[in-house]
Amino acid sequence: MAKARKVPAIIDNPMSFCPGCGHGIVIRLIAECLEELEQDQNLIFALGVGCSSLLGGGLVTDRLHCPHGRASAVATGMKRVQPENTIVAYxxxxxxxxxxxxETINAAYRNENFTMVAINNTNYGMTGGQMSWTTMPGQVTTTSPLGRDCEITGNPLKFPELVASQFDVAFAARGAVTSPKNINKLKKYIKNGLEAQINGEGYSVIEVLSPCPTNWKLSPLNSMKRIEEELIPYYPLGVFKERKEN
Amino acid sequence: MDVITVKEERCKECGLCIAHCPNEALSFSDRLNSAGYKPVQVDDAKCIKCGICYTMCPDGVYEISHNGESGGED
Structure with missing residues (x-):
């Protein structure tokens, strides 16, 4: 018998993301995990600025739109003041x-006890597709019209690998939303991150390779193909810091 | 009996569900929803209620329920 599937109540609303955007898939996975861990009514979202802010429109739960880039600092404060709540920086x-x-690195450095989900679509989506630190070498964006030149801009940042190798964090992983198989793996990563927080193990980060069809100027299907062919070879999927045995 | 529900108003015509449907049960309809997209439609004769469309959909279009009851495990 097939498994019954229903979008969790806290996000069961129309969202204003672009067609084919991966945000909708990721937030559904987070809400499913929270529901399964019975944390969906015990939660505060620290929302970033950008397309992640659009989440606020459809989310029926406590949330705060944080100053640009500072969601990890705000989440730190939330968790220290309200340790019994589950805190997700999105x-x-x-x-x-x-x-x-x-702020992101400092939270990881201090091993703050919250979960960060970072959507990596290799550009600044909401403001029109400018280059970010994760933009791929040669990728054309509005601020790298000739393609990203890593000689002068540095190389794309691999954050989960960075914190896993340098800091004493609880869990670090990278997933993608390109196929049902990858989505199911990603859900396991998110659940592990949330469980690490609930058990008080410390900081957990889950990065998600997610498509941005609008700014990549590709169809939703070709955007998924770009992730498979171009992004995953540079940004490998998997767990970089396993949770310690409880 | 399993039932698949399509919330047509939420569909943005991205086509991710159609591309991943293992039984080619999904297609775009000829209608337009209020946002101007052609929402997906399900061929009930082909649909096996596997839930892959639910997994791939970024916009919460699909719901699969047993005997009118939704959510939870088998």
Whole structure:
């Protein structure tokens, strides 16, 4: 018998993301995990600025739109003041890794006990597709019209690998939304991250390779293909820091 | 009996569900929803209620329920 499937109540609303955007899939996975862990009524979202802010329109739960890039700092405060609540920082790559890299790294460095989900679509989506730290070499954006030149801009940032190798965090992983198989794996990563927080193990980060059909100027299907062919070879999927045995 | 429900108003015609449907049960309809997209339609004779469309859909278009009851495990 097939498994019954229903969008969790806290996000069962029309969302204003572009057609084929991966945000909708990721937020559904987070809400499913929260429901399964019985945390969906015990939760505060710290929302980044950018397309991640659009989540606020459809979400029926406590949330705060944080200053640009500073969701990890706000989530730190939330968790320290309300330790019994589950805190999820939901940010994009431009927000978490470029504008707010200091706050993001400091939260990981201190092993703050919350979960960050970072949507990596290799550009600043909402503002029209500018280059971010995760933009691929040679990728054309509105601020790299000739393609990203890594000689002068540095190389794309691999945040989960960075925190897993340098800091004492609880869990770090990267998933993608390109296929049902990858989506199911991603759900396991998100659940592990949330469980790490609930158990008080510390900071967990799950990065998601997600399509941006509008700014990549590709169809939704070709955007997924670009992730498979171009992004995953550079940004490998998997767990970079396993949870310690409980 | 399993039932698949399509919330046509939420569909944005991205086509991710159609591309991943293992039984080619999904297609775009000829109608337009209020946002101007052609929403997906399900061929009930082909649909096996596997839930892959639910998994791929970014916009919560699909719901699969047993005997009118939704959510949860088998």
């Amino acid at each position: 940010q994009g790559d431009g927000d978490a890794y470029s504008i707010g890299i200091a």
